[in-house]
Amino acid sequence: MQEILLSLLLFTPLLAALVSLFFPATAIQLFRYTTLVANIAQAFFLILLLGSYQNSAGLQFVEHQPWITMDLGSWGTLKAEYFIGIDGLSMPLVVLSVFIMLIATISSWTILKNVKGYFILLLILNTAIIGSFVALDFLLFYLFFEFMLLPMFFLIALWGGPRKEYASIKFFLYTLLGSILILIVMIGLNLSVHDPSISGQLVHSFNIIHMSSPINFISFSILDPHNAWQIGLYNARQWAFLLLFFGFAIKLPMVPFHTWLPDAHVEAPTPISVILAALLLKVGGYGLARIAFPIFPDATIYFGGFIGVMGVISIIYGGLNALSSKDLKRLIAYSSISHMGFVLLGFASLTAEGVVGSIYQMFSHGIISAMLFLLAGVLYDRTNNRMIANYSGLYSKMPWYAVMIIVAFFASMGLPGFSGFIAEIMVFLGAFKSNSVQGPLHESIAITATLGLVLAAAYYLWTLQRMFFGPFNLKGDITSDQMFDLNKREFIMLIPLAAAALFFGIYPQPMIAIIDPFAKHFAEFVIGAGKSLTLNP
């Protein structure tokens, strides 16, 4: 059981999707509960997994099975494996995925249209997301990565709001463009990396662990670190890094590739918005830390300053846009962009603190943004209207709702006591320290980034003031009998999220203990390998 625990966690939803396929479309409750059971089973497997997870042991629960082995004549052999495992980078994200998918399923009770199709797609999406967090073979990762697109596309396009078609196609084209950029590099890496475990013959490997070690590159291959090709301005490795970086940055999303996100969020149904913000964006950050940085450490150092600047631009531009948003969901979407900028900044600092901060930020943002989108959804369910200007003084009518929103806003702002604070403080520590330990970031970048905190306070407090305080008043065609406080199901979703945001803000140690060994190794490796490759190419 121990050996296949991770696979069980991964494929339970897919199995549930297969089973659901055979239920009649009218059995609405059956689909809901099948999905819920699958989620709970996943949570059970996750608890077992956490029980025997050892913080300092690096990769564990590794499963290694041959998948594609193909003899290509003079080219040697092409080998792809079913290779999954979990470490300090993927563990927080897997925990987050299981948790958020459970909440999203509960939130999906409001979906009444074509329930069968919806839950089957949701289950497939679940496997794809967790799969991309645990896959350690590039081809396998790419399979899961691409496989997120189609279910997501249909979930937005079929169950979305009025401009769902525009939003879903925009989402699909942007992310596909990103994954094509990744595909180019994947092909190049496969041609350039060989599997050291098999001696005597040339085996082209997709193994990400092998790719992350400069000695496994074939001499004189196109991405060989000791003999990289010059193509135009940069050498082949730097180009490959840029392609990967932009590929994942679209997913993250980083300004200026973010424009798909507000549209997708505004049109998507609430549970899908939650998944999109809490999990899909994280795949971008995860891809950078798992693939782009360790495989091309030399290029990471070369472009580190640039990445940091892009992070700061995302933080500030996202914040400014949030400030000017008229739609509550759009505001939250822009605040997501702003928060994901911190992830970039932390990784770019290449310090243990910064990397811990980034991963912690991904985890914490997952929880907080899920809560924010659920709360926006609560309002939308009642009135079909999310315009901030249409509401005022909601506190008197919906006190519990207002309390929850205040908690979520403060958590997202990074107020001490909430998980966002820990994450952002770590990122800032890393970014300030970076220059002194020969990392790529200058202190001025970190100082500029603090502006993001001020902006966050501004747009959240201003929204609170406009919507929740002052005299009770509604505009548009909203009537006051539409406004009622949270119901039981909504409490069930929101309370655990609020509790998690608080718990990980007050007592971050368990999560940091998981992340820290990875972050330390990551920062040392990227700086060390990167410097040595740059100095003696």
Place this chain on the structure above:
Amino acid sequence: MADLKDKLELIGMSLSFFVPELVLIVGIILLIGIGLRKKQYPPLLTFLSLLLFSFSFLCYVFTWRIYVTPQKIFNGFLRSDDFSAFLKMLFDVAGILTVLMTWRKQKEQRYLPEYYALLFAIVLGAHLLVMSMNLIMVFISLELISISAYVLTGFSFSKKGAEGSMKYFLFGSVASAVMLYGFSMLYGLTGTLDFSSAEFIDHLLGKNSTLFFIAALMALAGFLYKIAAAPLHLWAPDVYEAAPMPIVAFFSVVPKLAGIGVLTKFILAINIFGQSAFDWQFIISLVSILSLTVGNFSALLQKNPKRLMAYSSIAQSGFLLAGVAAFLPQGVHFMLFYATVYMFVNFLVFVYLQYFESYGFSSLESFSGAGRTHVWPSILILIGFVSLTGLPPTAGFTAKFFVFSSLWEAYHLSGKNILLWLLIFGLLNTVVSLFYYLRIPYYTFIKEAESGTKTNFLAFENLLGFVLVLLVFVLFFYPGLLMGWINKINFVL
């Protein structure tokens, strides 16, 4: 007398490599014979065609050994080798699938015996074309394909059909004439018609004359016309729109792959292992880029599913050419893999386009809401389109992945910038193609329409479609099944 005896022996030997073609010839004669009778039984005709195509196919499966070693037959006019044998198998499978598609419409199709006979003629022409080593033989087999195709285009017996057929004929004749002119100049330059012979190569070695360039370019034009590569693609949309659905599916596979097969041989012959005075790799890459871009961008504007597929097939020609453009043995292997996947996926899509057409879905808008009433066909056609785009987990991804890796490698080996551009254009075009490939699924699933009655799941198309979808998945998860076989193919000039 002894001379005659030798000749007879040679013919006898040649015939032993020629059994599948003989089967096809018997098929043509039988079908035309049956066509003379007043009363026909469509199921019998269909069954007969199915039997003969399967027989030809099984010939290759069971006697694969004898095709492995290259063997010149019929005085060097043809050559039997495993490269051509593999393509010929694909043609036979395409024939089988076309007959299966026709099966549903056999009662409505007028002149069914002639219809099948022409189908056999095209497959025979394709068989001969990929075996040809002689320019005359290339021309004759290409004309066998073309003339039969002109006639088949008109087999919907409508005004549109006549128009399409006429356009195809006029464009096609000009292309053939140009090609023949090119051949005649090549003959004048080299003194031989056998383009694999040492004589042919010796005369062209290092020949830096414009005449050679123009002659070869004209000859290429004929092949590029046949595979509908830009800028010689203009006929495709009209012909696709006019012809009956099974014929469109057939056209998008058999003449195209036959053209690619002979083009591969020809281009490698005139390239003379890179010793040619002209950069043919550049030309092929350029055509490939052009086909990809023109095909994909024109497809964006289409409102008719058949025209959309016509432009899609133009773009797919670009991908097939990209496999050839690597000029590597591995590139040719990957091209064959791509061709196989393309055939299955294309038939998958066309089976369902025909299915939907029979329910009156003839423009893209009319597909609105079909996802409710025709659940399984909509899902299966979606998988087909996803595979044509090249997304995992379908074989289309594997095929594109292979073609791109051979381009990477070719770029790495030769350092030619055009290959990098081809790679970039190919990848970006994948994004563009998604936009139109998802248009039909977009209408079926996302656009609402007043719902009709649900249709029965147990249709023949669903069985056929299911088998094809299974193949598409199997070739993704176990590409080694097919690739292992293709890798044993030894491409010789």
